[in-house]
Amino acid sequence: MKKNYFTIGLTGQTGAGKTTVSEIFASHGFEIINCDKIARTVTADGSRCNKELAEIFPECFDSALSLNRRKLGEIVFNDSGKLARLNGTIFPYITEEISNQIERLAACGKRYILLDAPTLFEAGADKLCDTIVSCIADERIRAERIVARDSISYELAKSRISSQKPDSFFIENSDYIIRNNGSVSDAFAQTERIIKQIKERYNG
Template identity: 30%
Template sequence: MLKVGLTGNIAAGKSAVAGVWRSMGATVVDADELSRRAVEPGTPAHDAIAREWGPWVLEEGGALDRAALRQIVFADPDARARLEAIVHPAVAALRDEHFRQAQARGEKIVVADIPLLFEVGMADEFDVVVLVDAPEEVRLARIVADRGLDEDEARRMIATQMPSELKKARADVVIRNAGTLGDLQDAARDVWRQLERRAGGGG
């Protein structure tokens, strides 16, 4: 089974690529979805976060207040590292279970959609790493427009991630997203066919 790591800096278009691949039959394991599951009330990770930062990172019903937690970790690299040390192992366990299930179904390819794949040192865990990349100013404009954040906060979010030039040097495949959505979708389909050929799945 070919393990593919799909990544890209914030607002690069990675989710659009994942959507195209899903439409072509891919199993895509979404790290953000796993991250939400890993910290649901009653999980060990949720309890650890509540102990670390107290009730002000919890909503009234006990779920994590993601906005409050984001403000803390984006302003404090040490806090972000502590949060990652809690969340990443829990997410990894959920992802490994998805991989085992895909392999049991006989799937030839499984994709892990991981925004911070390089930052957390996971590149070597995959047979192929695909990076979706877009110019920084394009990504900045998308964050401001799509997420309702001001430009300063958007720049801080971009600054927390590894520069895309470093990621491009380490990725096996780079999908460039500097044109239209249709251009990106066409490129995504082309790369998926390449992955199918590599995995022996035709295409």
């Protein structure tokens, strides 16, 4: 039996323009599930996820199980082992909520559902998708965008970039690639072509 909906995973490198691409998909009637918002939902005060995290990072929580995100970030930023423990705890909750939202949208008759997910592969949410779209861009361009967007130093921007997966990973693991090195209009044109292909594939 054919599903009555089609799920797209949108991911990519920081500074590669994923937010702009997500907005273009939304303008074409795609329902957007923002996985950054889901991450905040599952780590709301007193949540099940927070109870688990508090056992690992007790210094990051108060008595109401409210998460101090800045302190947690400082702990895991330069410690790959602790980052792995954080991800291993939080990602199952995120994936569970993504699944729930997909089911709710499908039940409402929504045909095209897009997961806007920076950590799509890391969370295992790619397994929930029918197709994957990734945004990539040259390192220099991404660093300049991050500096302008987040008001941080060029060195810190480069550090963020170096901690992420390379172009080759996204190229090998995605069905569609948006190379966002140019103008917004160029990104728009690439995205429009992909949207047309996805709808043709679904309706084919």
